[in-house]
Amino acid sequence: MNSLATPARWERIVLPLLVLLACLALWYFSVRWTKTRVFPSPFEVGKGIKELMHKQVLWGDIIDSLRRVAIGFGTAAILGVPLGLILGWYPAANQVVNPLLQILRPISPLAWIPVTILLFGIGDHAATSLIFLGAFFPIVVACIDGVSNVPAVYRRAGRNFGLTPVQLLLRVVFPAALPQIIVGLRIALGIAWLVVVAAEMVAVDSGLGYLVIDSRNSGKRYDLVVAAMLLIGIIGLCLDLFIRSVEHFKSVRWGFRHDS
């Protein structure tokens, strides 16, 4: 619940704009007043973005980052969702595998960097496998939780109608667990976006993460650093909006209380 004030429609547009302007002004004047030479003002960042747009590299970097996320996250989802469903469905299997999952899960995907570089060399494979590692465990755990939280009534109702175990899993348990699974996918996609930037700072020489670290290392171009950061933020927001739009499908929406 929130406070009962109902804002007018114009406030919906004007208030965020005011805050945004205030933040930009604060940024601009703190750069002016501290007389820093290194840190860019909003205008310089704007020019930086324009400069990046004109160079062909930017699109290449964006596509590289997105491709790595798509492959790493996609593989993690394709493998993680069925595995999680099965483990959630067979508690006995879950009991056996769970301790292993619990130990592997908290290892930062980034801690795997040396190992992946050793196995795959510097390049795409190293980066995608890091993203895979980062996304895989949250997805599996979300699916296990999702399935084990499906109320027993649904399962019984399904069995009552004479569904086979496979049908039960596909037609009752999966849809019932779907809202939680999608939340898990969303969290995992957020982590994947976080990992790709880090991986590109260390393990490859292209992509938005590389752009950030390269702009700094080659000539302290902090205007380009901040420009690249903003791009990372905006693309991350788009990814999140995309997966949120999935939540709005009618068949999925029942599980999301914040919509009502």
Add this chain to the structure above:
Amino acid sequence: MESSVAASATRIAVQVEDVGMIFTRDGKQTLVLDNINLEVGEGEFVCLLGPSGCGKSTLLNIMAGFLSPTSGTVRVGGEVVQGPDPRRIVVFQERGVFPWLTVEENIGFGLAALDRKERQHRINHYVGMVGLKGFENSYPSDLSGGMKQRLEVARALAVNPDMLLLDEPFGALDSITRLTMRRELLRIWEAERKTILFVTHDIDEAVQLADRVVVMSARPATIQQIVTIDIPHPRDLSSPRYLELRDGIFQQIGLAHHV
């Protein structure tokens, strides 16, 4: 329409004047309450009776001050209601007890202003009154549905309000517990003589409890009839007068009572 003031009432506690309510949702306007006029005497037990979703809860929420009506006014003790007030406490339809507090802490919730000794005294009194002795330190999750509902009534009574507003409080209970709870509520009412407004969709419940039953129609809700229940407590549920009054309301709502 009959006279809306009970003969037994000495002073008027609540005055509802020409209250109307329109909800706007997705640009569509729905008339929920239309031209409601009602007076409730001090110490009176009044049931608001109507089909589910007819707007009787909305009327209760307006009287409590959670909603402000689109038109008309509600006066309590002569003052226009402008917001919620500890002098009139609502017992909610969904469970309103705080699950993060123990039984004692729930009952003591509204007593922050009292000193410790006085507060503990009151808590003990109401724990006893609603029969929760021995559960003082339990959390609501350890209580049955009936106990939770009694706890909420105790929490409301503990702040010594002038008026209790109950919103289908026993709807979720099984029928045996519900009967016990009605008896408990009447016992408490006779002991404390609070003004009680009780929302229900159960005709028997209304006739068993109330001094007067306000029969409301479906959307938009209007007052169809006000029936005075002139049977003294404890009421005999098989007496001819009881059956007559009950049947009258059944007919008023348009239901013959055959299954």
Add this chain to the structure above:
Amino acid sequence: MSFEEKPGAVIKVPVWLRPWLLLAVLLVLWQIAIQRHPGQLLPGPWGVVGGIADLLRHGLLLKYVVASLFRVTWGFGLAVILAVPLGMVIGWYTRAEMALNPIIQILRPISPLAWIPIAILWFGVGDLSAIFLIFLGSFFPLLLTAMNAVRGVPAVYVNAGRNFGLRPIDLFVRILYPAAVPQLIIGLRITLGIAWLVVVAAEMIAVNSGLGFLIVDARNAGNRYDLVVAGMVIIGLIGLLLDWGIRSLERVKSFRWSYSEE
């Protein structure tokens, strides 16, 4: 649901032993795989145990663990102290949320690691940089959790609170906060996981100590992959302990209600 195995062909293994058996089998397979390839840089399980022993002997293990935990404590702690109250207030006041939400949504998906150059510019190479990065990584998820938690508080509780005549500040302390706690704990758990992920990454780039630094350093200085994997195992174990710590909060009675009920 029960899935009883048919007795007969399967050898009866006590339930508690099964996960450990699986673990043991995997470790043995790992060891065998390593011994088949003598030139391999990756260590076997024994090599990792040796690595951990090595680290213990040099006193590095404790030093690095303490360094990493120190950074996480400060970064995460500051984020909790600031983000939770702020998020609750923003979530409660519709206008505040409306005004601030867009900018939060843009800043949030910026990898905390993308801030590394700026962190180093502002705070230099050292603890402050790492703490700053962990703070950033924890702040936004916590802020959003707190905002959503407040909005998820059922209206009954708020109405009951207002009915008893609470002032806004009391409403926060006595209703909104306790009602939001179960949601907040889930958020804390997820966020602590992220903080632990960020500290390792930050230490690989922005400082010269800690478990993340250990991993990078062990590789760069002489391909000591036994130390690399030893570091990973330690990171996993501590992450697990942190998660257990937060989970134990879920068991506190006055927090647990929403887990046990409905």
